[in-house]
Amino acid sequence: MSKKLLPNKQEYPAEWYTKVMQLADLADYGPAKGSMIFKPYGYAIWEQMQNAMDRLIKAKGVQNAYFPLLIPMSLIKKEASHIKGFAPELAVVTHGGGEKLEEPLAIRPTSEAIMYNSYAKWIESWRDLPIMMNQWNNVVRWEKRTLPFLRTSEFLWQEGHTAHSNHQEAIEIQEWAMQMYAQIFREWLALDGFEGWKSQSERFAGADTTMSYEALMPSGKALQSATSHDLGRNFSKTFDIKFQDKTGSESFVWQTSWGLSTRSIGGLIMAHGDDNGLRLPPKLAPVQVVIVPVLPKPAILDHCRKLLAQLKKAGVRSMIDDRDNETFGYKLNKWEVKGVPLIFKIGARETREKNITVKRRFDGEEQTLLADNIKEGVSKILDKIQDSMLEASRQYLAAETREAHDYHEFKEIVKKDKGFIKVWWNDDVEIEAKIKAETKAASCCQPLSWGKGQGKDFFTGEPASYQWIFAQSY
Amino acid sequence: MSKKLLPNKQEYPAEWYTKVMQLADLADYGPAKGSMIFKPYGYAIWEQMQNAMDRLIKAKGVQNAYFPLLIPMSLIKKEASHIKGFAPELAVVTHGGGEKLEEPLAIRPTSEAIMYNSYAKWIESWRDLPIMMNQWNNVVRWEKRTLPFLRTSEFLWQEGHTAHSNHQEAIEIQEWAMQMYAQIFREWLALDGFEGWKSQSERFAGADTTMSYEALMPSGKALQSATSHDLGRNFSKTFDIKFQDKTGSESFVWQTSWGLSTRSIGGLIMAHGDDNGLRLPPKLAPVQVVIVPVLPKPAILDHCRKLLAQLKKAGVRSMIDDRDNETFGYKLNKWEVKGVPLIFKIGARETREKNITVKRRFDGEEQTLLADNIKEGVSKILDKIQDSMLEASRQYLAAETREAHDYHEFKEIVKKDKGFIKVWWNDDVEIEAKIKAETKAASCCQPLSWGKGQGKDFFTGEPASYQWIFAQSY
Numbered sequence: 001m002s003k004k005l006l007p008n009k010q011e012y013p014a015e016w017y018t019k020v021m022q023l024a025d026l027a028d029y030g031p032a033k034g035s036m037i038f039k040p041y042g043y044a045i046w047e048q049m050q051n052a053m054d055r056l057i058k059a060k061g062v063q064n065a066y067f068p069l070l071i072p073m074s075l076i077k078k079e080a081s082h083i084k085g086f087a088p089e090l091a092v093v094t095h096g097g098g099e100k101l102e103e104p105l106a107i108r109p110t111s112e113a114i115m116y117n118s119y120a121k122w123i124e125s126w127r128d129l130p131i132m133m134n135q136w137n138n139v140v141r142w143e144k145r146t147l148p149f150l151r152t153s154e155f156l157w158q159e160g161h162t163a164h165s166n167h168q169e170a171i172e173i174q175e176w177a178m179q180m181y182a183q184i185f186r187e188w189l190a191l192d193g194f195e196g197w198k199s200q201s202e203r204f205a206g207a208d209t210t211m212s213y214e215a216l217m218p219s220g221k222a223l224q225s226a227t228s229h230d231l232g233r234n235f236s237k238t239f240d241i242k243f244q245d246k247t248g249s250e251s252f253v254w255q256t257s258w259g260l261s262t263r264s265i266g267g268l269i270m271a272h273g274d275d276n277g278l279r280l281p282p283k284l285a286p287v288q289v290v291i292v293p294v295l296p297k298p299a300i301l302d303h304c305r306k307l308l309a310q311l312k313k314a315g316v317r318s319m320i321d322d323r324d325n326e327t328f329g330y331k332l333n334k335w336e337v338k339g340v341p342l343i344f345k346i347g348a349r350e351t352r353e354k355n356i357t358v359k360r361r362f363d364g365e366e367q368t369l370l371a372d373n374i375k376e377g378v379s380k381i382l383d384k385i386q387d388s389m390l391e392a393s394r395q396y397l398a399a400e401t402r403e404a405h406d407y408h409e410f411k412e413i414v415k416k417d418k419g420f421i422k423v424w425w426n427d428d429v430e431i432e433a434k435i436k437a438e439t440k441a442a443s444c445c446q447p448l449s450w451g452k453g454q455g456k457d458f459f460t461g462e463p464a465s466y467q468w469i470f471a472q473s474y
Numbered sequence: 475m476s477k478k479l480l481p482n483k484q485e486y487p488a489e490w491y492t493k494v495m496q497l498a499d500l501a502d503y504g505p506a507k508g509s510m511i512f513k514p515y516g517y518a519i520w521e522q523m524q525n526a527m528d529r530l531i532k533a534k535g536v537q538n539a540y541f542p543l544l545i546p547m548s549l550i551k552k553e554a555s556h557i558k559g560f561a562p563e564l565a566v567v568t569h570g571g572g573e574k575l576e577e578p579l580a581i582r583p584t585s586e587a588i589m590y591n592s593y594a595k596w597i598e599s600w601r602d603l604p605i606m607m608n609q610w611n612n613v614v615r616w617e618k619r620t621l622p623f624l625r626t627s628e629f630l631w632q633e634g635h636t637a638h639s640n641h642q643e644a645i646e647i648q649e650w651a652m653q654m655y656a657q658i659f660r661e662w663l664a665l666d667g668f669e670g671w672k673s674q675s676e677r678f679a680g681a682d683t684t685m686s687y688e689a690l691m692p693s694g695k696a697l698q699s700a701t702s703h704d705l706g707r708n709f710s711k712t713f714d715i716k717f718q719d720k721t722g723s724e725s726f727v728w729q730t731s732w733g734l735s736t737r738s739i740g741g742l743i744m745a746h747g748d749d750n751g752l753r754l755p756p757k758l759a760p761v762q763v764v765i766v767p768v769l770p771k772p773a774i775l776d777h778c779r780k781l782l783a784q785l786k787k788a789g790v791r792s793m794i795d796d797r798d799n800e801t802f803g804y805k806l807n808k809w810e811v812k813g814v815p816l817i818f819k820i821g822a823r824e825t826r827e828k829n830i831t832v833k834r835r836f837d838g839e840e841q842t843l844l845a846d847n848i849k850e851g852v853s854k855i856l857d858k859i860q861d862s863m864l865e866a867s868r869q870y871l872a873a874e875t876r877e878a879h880d881y882h883e884f885k886e887i888v889k890k891d892k893g894f895i896k897v898w899w900n901d902d903v904e905i906e907a908k909i910k911a912e913t914k915a916a917s918c919c920q921p922l923s924w925g926k927g928q929g930k931d932f933f934t935g936e937p938a939s940y941q942w943i944f945a946q947s948y
Contacts, residue, residue: 028592028595028596030541030542030588031542031545031546031549031588031591032542032544032545032546032579035542035544036542037539037540037541037542037592038539038540038541039539040537040538040539040607043537043538043539043540044537044538046540047538063514063517063518064514064517064518064521065511065512065513065514065517066511066512066517066520066630067504067511067512068504068505068506068509068510068511068628069543069581069612069614069628070506070509070565070614070627070628071505071506072505072506075505087572088571088572089571090569090570090571090572091544091567091569091570091571091579092567092568092569092570093565093566093567093568093581094566094567094568094569095564095565095566095568095578096564096565096566096616096627097562097563097564097565097616097617097618098561098562098564098616104569105506105565107543107567107581114504114505117505118502118511121502122502127797127799133514137612138543138611138612140543140544142570142571142572143571144571153544153570154542154543154544156540323601325601
């Protein structure tokens with residue numbers, strides 16, 4: 001595998017993305033338009049993310065459940081703004097068992113409608129609340145232009161759906177979910193970003209408020225990577241989800257929903273990859289260490305196997321590449337393209353001296369590790385790489401977030417630099433539509449970390465209390 | 475929760491099944507006909523099974539992947555006997571994104587067609603083999619008569635799909651998969667059964683041979699609980715999956731597929747439940763121990779919390795039920811219905827004497843455990859229960875397997891006793907069809923454990939080499 005197979009990432013980002021997908025064996029195109037196949041290496045990244053999130057979700061007391069894939073059209077049409085948002089993206093089943101169905105069924109684009117129909121049946125009193133459920137499933141949204149992981153007609157995700165007796169508790173869950181996602185993005189994906197509130201026009205169809213995590217890709221475009229919604233009582237009023245409170249009177253429940261999808265893997269690939277291929281953060285890498293013998297000599301292979309046994313014992317995801325039909329150099333390139341954090345290069349010298357030449361994928365540097373010190377040594381290097389990747393992402397985010405004081409400056413940045421644009425702004429639907437039409441940039445979120453202040457609206461010049469980030473988005 | 479809510483299991487098995495589903499909070503009906511909702515308690519049983527199987531599947535070197543839900547009709551129609559088997563059960567998407575699709579898409583009833591279409595692209599030489607992939611996903615098969623878990627229009631399962639350079643290796647995987655399933659059924663579900671070969675007419679659509687695991691339900695009917703197929707080269711010839719062998723010549727690959735679904739949970743419920751509700755085997759129980767304080771006194775609650783901490787530390791899935799709006803008696807019934815293996819009844823005496831009154835769900839008996847001995851004590855009791863449940867299942871299977879020497883005896887057993895009927899038989903499609911039409915009983919499998927022998931075909935009286943089990947089936 002030659003490095004030349006990969007086009008320059010900066011110059012040809014689209015070609016690079018498609019090619020790395022194929023060379024790193026992450027994914028392939030499915031036979032139906034817009035569909036993709038998660039190959040084992042790509043799916044294993046998702047499994048690592050699932051494990052991390054599933055633990056955090058369960059620790060919060062949210063329970064996993066599973067609701068049907070197919071939703072009667074009458075049900076999904078109940079909440080007016082919800083169906084308005086999703087109608088153009090629905091895949092519809094009209095025939096089943098060789099017969100035309102009496103009522104067509106939509107493949108779930110998200111599960112609010114079907115879940116809340118049941119919540120209405122299950123909830124009677126305040127004692128039944130909160131209900132906090134999560135699903136790991138597949139959803140279908142018909143997309144015209146598709147790209148593996150980033151935008152596909154079917155994707156995998158988790159969707160959390162909670163119902164509460166009061167608004168405050170719902171907001172607490174909405175914010176907890178976003179903090180959980182921010183933790184996953186920073187600590188696992190090593191992707192810094194902004195978490196904050198969505199503008200009125202960018203909210204989820206049916207939500208009172210939406211929070212999102214916005215990461216910045218090397219193209220200078222934003223990627224919305226997870227969302228968390230305060231649904232208020234919009235769905236509970238539509239689906240008649242009432243509970244009797246402690247005084248005996250009836251009220252509608254307050255609800256949230258929140259999701260993170262396989263789209264984030266697309267962000268992971270784009271953000272960390274370089275001209276030599278993927279670079280996977282150690283915490284998510286399906287293979288953290290690959291041991292490559294320089295020559296297939298018995299003594300060397302024996303040393304490799306002992307090292308592997310020690311790595312496995314230490315809980316490091318590791319393997320030996322002892323294929324006999326590839327050269328040492330070819331193997332190094334192959335594992336580099338696949339973004340494995342550490343390559344152990346084991347030759348006669350390493351075998352004789354009982355040590356390891358460790359090549360780090362992150363910075364391409366090599367270091368020597370004593371075989372006796374493998375457990376602590378590897379764990380320290382992997383932690384260091386994980387930290388360095390996040391630090392690099394932090395620096396990139398800081399460098400590529402530019403402030404615009406007026407619309408003229410704003411347009412200059414969009415034209416020249418792209419990236420995130422920081423502005424004081426009074427969220428306004430018509431103004432946002434105008435900006436979007438003129439610059440293709442829209443608001444990403446009003447970051448939580450910036451709090452309230454006093455500034456001047458970059459578009460109108462009027463006083464404004466909050467700062468927002470804008471960008472062109474995927 | 476009163477025990478009287480549950481109908482007698484033996485007298486009213488259908489009512490009992492539906493009622494226990496609801497009272498134990500396992501599942502609910504979905505809004506579309508034939509669909510079901512896995513509520514958290516029911517889904518948690520599936521998660522336990524997934525964990526156990528996923529470990530065994532990965533240990534064999536099979537990798538998880540994910541293929542699209544929607545399969546172009548032209549693709550699924552390629553393999554003639556495959557589509558013949560599945561055509562009557564397909565759900566078909568005809569519209570996407572508001573437009574009529576050029577080609578309708580089938581929701582996967584199983585993934586042979588879509589996976590092998592890719593296998594053909596991915597496989598070039600013997601070095602690419604074996605390919606061994608597994609998916610955890612949802613499939614849709616349109617069913618006329620449905621029952622939660624047992625037969626629903628959508629179900630969850632795993633489907634393994636492998637491709638090999640030779641037949642022997644494929645058969646080895648087919649047999650390994652069935653052994654893995656048998657291990658899951660006996661060791662985790664505590665459900666004894668027969669694993670063996672399916673008759674010609676009961677094989678999977680597109681397979682050369684099919685193996686199945688057949689468990690016996692209390693109704694005397696069999697439940698086919700997992701299958702494993704030798705697909706021979708039927709699909710590889712249709713989908714043109716060729717490889718270059720070591721000599722440079724091209725051949726078609728040999729394939730297997732194998733699956734186990736959430737249907738098995740239906741079997742688990744029926745087989746182990748009794749008039750008081752579910753009885754879950756400790757290994758699969760989402761909650762293994764529930765601690766119920768007799769009174770909500772501080773000292774008692776404190777003792778309960780200390781016990782819970784010790785149980786959690788020992789890795790026992792456990793919780794305290796300290797709800798203040800239910801009586802002690804109500805709680806006992808509730809957890810009994812939910813089939814939790816052990817209830818800790820903690821009152822003033824237990825708190826004073828630092829011990830635990832343990833009620834076993836399996837046999838309804840109580841025993842005392844010293845609080846100091848909780849870790850070893852609980853683990854020993856849970857192991858014992860797991861073993862006892864399997865032993866009870868073994869005895870039931872042995873008692874309900876009756877031998878028939880001729881068709882007359884066979885019909886008498888079907889009429890009088892039901893259960894498994896053991897016969898010498900020469901697998902014959904026409905004869906099986908005749909038997910099925912007359913008795914509603916069909917062959918389940920030719921059990922592996924019985925080997926070859928010499929007998930007399932129960933139907934024709936001719937010499938026969940193998941013994942089969944027949945039964946009426948779900």
